[in-house]
Amino acid sequence: MPEPIPGWYTAEEIGWLRACRLCPRECGADRLAGGEGICGTDAGIHISSICIHRGEEPAISGKHGICNIFFTGCNLQCGFCQNYQISNPRASAEHPALSMEGVMESILRILDRGIHGVGFVSPSHVYPQVMAILRALEKTGKKPVTVWNTNAYEHPESIARLEGKISVYLPDLKYVTPELAAKYSGARDYPEVACAVVKEMYRQKGSTLQTDEAGQAVSGMIIRHLVLPGHADESIRVLEYIASHLSPRVAISLMSQYYPPGFPTGRPAPGRTLYREEYARVVDAFHSMGFGKGWVQDLESTGYYRPDFDRGHPFETGS
Ligand code: SF4
Numbered sequence: 001m002p003e004p005i006p007g008w009y010t011a012e013e014i015g016w017l018r019a020c021r022l023c024p025r026e027c028g029a030d031r032l033a034g035g036e037g038i039c040g041t042d043a044g045i046h047i048s049s050i051c052i053h054r055g056e057e058p059a060i061s062g063k064h065g066i067c068n069i070f071f072t073g074c075n076l077q078c079g080f081c082q083n084y085q086i087s088n089p090r091a092s093a094e095h096p097a098l099s100m101e102g103v104m105e106s107i108l109r110i111l112d113r114g115i116h117g118v119g120f121v122s123p124s125h126v127y128p129q130v131m132a133i134l135r136a137l138e139k140t141g142k143k144p145v146t147v148w149n150t151n152a153y154e155h156p157e158s159i160a161r162l163e164g165k166i167s168v169y170l171p172d173l174k175y176v177t178p179e180l181a182a183k184y185s186g187a188r189d190y191p192e193v194a195c196a197v198v199k200e201m202y203r204q205k206g207s208t209l210q211t212d213e214a215g216q217a218v219s220g221m222i223i224r225h226l227v228l229p230g231h232a233d234e235s236i237r238v239l240e241y242i243a244s245h246l247s248p249r250v251a252i253s254l255m256s257q258y259y260p261p262g263f264p265t266g267r268p269a270p271g272r273t274l275y276r277e278e279y280a281r282v283v284d285a286f287h288s289m290g291f292g293k294g295w296v297q298d299l300e301s302t303g304y305y306r307p308d309f310d311r312g313h314p315f316e317t318g319s
Helices: 011-018 100-111 124-140 156-161 178-185 190-205 232-245 276-288 299-303
Strands: 047-053 066-071 117-121 145-150 168-171 217-226 251-255 294-296
Touching: 011 124, 047 100, 066 100, 066 124, 066 145, 100 124, 117 124, 145 217, 156 190, 168 190, 178 190, 190 217, 190 232, 217 232, 232 251, 232 276, 251 276
Parallel strands: 066 117, 117 145, 145 168, 168 217, 217 251, 251 294
Antiparallel strands: 047 066
């Protein structure tokens, strides 16, 4: 944590960081003094990489990719995390805090290459840091599409405060069953919280995903759901929730890329990839519920999306 307190925070944000209840974990940690909360992240800007990402959803990546900011640490800590290298509670301590100047330099270098979007990946525990980056971006006069790429374990009021600041919401909806959320994420209240979060996003954006002439999303929401091996029924319940409480017109990114984590995450995780038949059941349900917008990953995707955050570019080999 840089000393003294960086000038990029507002008084209200400093208050949030001093006794942190920014997410439903509500640790009360003094993040100005260190990263003692569940997310393991202090009040600094800890980032694993800022890079051009050609991710899973074509509408987010566009033709040329998006400038993704991968924050370290995470408030959820799922047993099956696919980004455990950078999400684990020690990750922020392993990535020294950056200056705002350094962060902006990296972002602007990428935007100057013609990239139109900036994505905040795992932003829930670094809400004040993201607010500060958004203010710094505004000062440059740049108006990129902004993407809030989140696990959805955050206060709905925080999402309400983002209205007008975030162009595209990209939340997960991992489970709707408290027992599963408790088992894999240690967060029995995840379903209640995340459902309220996606409802707030839906209130702001509705089901229309606006795209530009190149097909890149400029406003709206896309809900991501990763199908877990052995839990096809839960995936179907998640889809039923979205269809009945939001709308089947919401864009969905149905993901099959699960693979057992290669790290001891400290929580249980399914120990295999998906069976063809169980994924087919979820895909059939997706279509029969009338979902028409979005993306359904090929089952073969499990071999494609394995980031290595020790590489200069985590999603591309050989760079
Ligand atoms: S953001 Fe981190 S420190 Fe704050 S309440 Fe959540 S887990 Fe705890």
